[in-house]
Amino acid sequence: MTGAPDAASPWVRICEGRAHVGSVVEVRGWLDHHRSSGKVQFLVLRDGSGTMQCVAVRSDLPAEEWDALGALTQESSLIVRGSLRADARAPGGVEMGLQSVSVVSVAEAYPITPKEHGTDFLMDHRHLWLRSSRQHAILKIRAELIGALRDFMDAEGFLLVDSPIFTPSACEGTSTLFETEYFDEKAYLSQSGQLYQEAAALAFGRTYCFGPTFRAEKSKTRRHLIEFWMMEPEWAFATLEDVISLEERLLVSVVGRILERRAEELKIVGRDTTALERVQAPFARMHYSEAVERLHAAGSPFEWGGDFGAPDETTLSEQFSTPLFVTNYPAAVKAFYMEPDPADARLSLSCDCLAPEGYGEIIGGGQRMASLELLTRRIEEQGLPQEAFEWYKDLRRYGSVPHAGFGIGVERTLAWIAGLDHVRETIPFPRMLNRLKP
Ligand code: 4AD
Ligand code: MG
Numbered sequence: 001m002t003g004a005p006d007a008a009s010p011w012v013r014i015c016e017g018r019a020h021v022g023s024v025v026e027v028r029g030w031l032d033h034h035r036s037s038g039k040v041q042f043l044v045l046r047d048g049s050g051t052m053q054c055v056a057v058r059s060d061l062p063a064e065e066w067d068a069l070g071a072l073t074q075e076s077s078l079i080v081r082g083s084l085r086a087d088a089r090a091p092g093g094v095e096m097g098l099q100s101v102s103v104v105s106v107a108e109a110y111p112i113t114p115k116e117h118g119t120d121f122l123m124d125h126r127h128l129w130l131r132s133s134r135q136h137a138i139l140k141i142r143a144e145l146i147g148a149l150r151d152f153m154d155a156e157g158f159l160l161v162d163s164p165i166f167t168p169s170a171c172e173g174t175s176t177l178f179e180t181e182y183f184d185e186k187a188y189l190s191q192s193g194q195l196y197q198e199a200a201a202l203a204f205g206r207t208y209c210f211g212p213t214f215r216a217e218k219s220k221t222r223r224h225l226i227e228f229w230m231m232e233p234e235w236a237f238a239t240l241e242d243v244i245s246l247e248e249r250l251l252v253s254v255v256g257r258i259l260e261r262r263a264e265e266l267k268i269v270g271r272d273t274t275a276l277e278r279v280q281a282p283f284a285r286m287h288y289s290e291a292v293e294r295l296h297a298a299g300s301p302f303e304w305g306g307d308f309g310a311p312d313e314t315t316l317s318e319q320f321s322t323p324l325f326v327t328n329y330p331a332a333v334k335a336f337y338m339e340p341d342p343a344d345a346r347l348s349l350s351c352d353c354l355a356p357e358g359y360g361e362i363i364g365g366g367q368r369m370a371s372l373e374l375l376t377r378r379i380e381e382q383g384l385p386q387e388a389f390e391w392y393k394d395l396r397r398y399g400s401v402p403h404a405g406f407g408i409g410v411e412r413t414l415a416w417i418a419g420l421d422h423v424r425e426t427i428p429f430p431r432m433l434n435r436l437k438p
Helices: 014-020 063-070 119-124 133-155 194-204 240-261 263-268 273-277 288-297 310-317 372-381 386-397 410-418
Strands: 024-036 040-046 051-057 077-086 094-105 179-182 185-189 206-214 227-236 284-287 324-327 344-348 350-355 360-367 403-409
Touching (some): 133 227, 194 206, 227 410, 240 403, 263 273, 310 350
Parallel strands (some): 284 324
Antiparallel strands (some): 077 094, 179 185, 227 403
16 A cells, blocks of 8 residues: 655544645544445545545556455554545535555454444443444533533632542541552542542632542442542532522533534434423422422332432432422431531531433532531541541631532533433443443
8 A cells, every 4th residue: 555644635634624625635544434336435434533435436546555445344544645525415524535545554353343232242342332423422522511510610710629539538428438558558539529629618719629539339320330520619608509509500501512512412312402401590499308298299108318319319300301409408318517407407408409301410519517516526426537537627627617519420410411321321431330341
């Protein structure tokens, strides 16, 4: 095969093709599929930015190049050169008239074929599955979501302050901690960056972190990952009400941006976007006790005082077309740091946001305990080591203020926005119960 680099034919990405119609360019990518009609061969190339059809005419190519083209396998990597022309029928609206090809590497028989594969097979081949158009669409929406979350917080005046991953203590309860060695000490992988955000918020007023978090949850559901990404804002002098309205603005903003900028990807994954267009303020909202009554009305034997399971959240969130805020959960089902509800000491100033269409919880948050005395008692009651929390208690010793915040899980939010029935496709390499590979 021929094809020395040629200054006259610049390397362009397929997504930029339209701007180069009429000129000769080079495209570098992988062979998605090809077909032949005797005198003409059609190669569909994928370069990560799009797909493009290249048309090779027998009489335009040396015989050995023509024959080599015919023998190419799916996923072989190629550098093609030719002139671009507009063609409304072609994917991306542009087609290449092939002038030369150089084969970078001929691929072995590719395991993912157009036939239906089972989920386990695809998950085992996740490193290759990422090349499919559906996975491209999902991960592009993920990137947009992350950008939208961060841009929104920046615009609201929150400072990005990273929380650590190695931590000396639990944030969300000891049952789901990943323990590891830290030289001569024990350390745990972070379940949440929240406690450090509280310190950051008392230093900077408004902060957020964005990073991976880890939970050794033995749950095998469509909503549980072992490693997932969270954005966690924390706001000094703010109350539960302040963060609820911040969550509402945040979701309206990110859903609006994805509808606007990722319409094509939403179409590829088959999302009904009219459901997303209904994500407008004000969102539905109810007290925990009302949520329990609604579960009873729906025929559930749920007992007041317990935490909602996934089926309960599904029942509740199916009843609304906007996300639903459920507030004032019993303190007993929430973490030690929740501020008690002044109206009912059994409850806490907490709020979960449940995504509609049955998706359930995507955000957890609330107002934090401001009193040193009460916090010390809660740590004691939960059997947590006081000593590990002395630094956290300092935040109540030196200028304690009411403060509040929340954590939004990227994967659950993405599953809802993209209309996916499982979180396994929302993250490039999912870590689940029974899955650590690839
Ligand atoms: O409700 P959670 O446990 O809240 C916290 O961790 C707080 N410390 C956050 C804060 O106030 N700063 O988790 C928050 C969100 C959930 O609503 C959900 O979206 C996501 O994190 N999440 C998970 N996502 C996937 N797999 C899991 N196992 C998850 N656990 C929580
Ligand atoms: Mg929660």
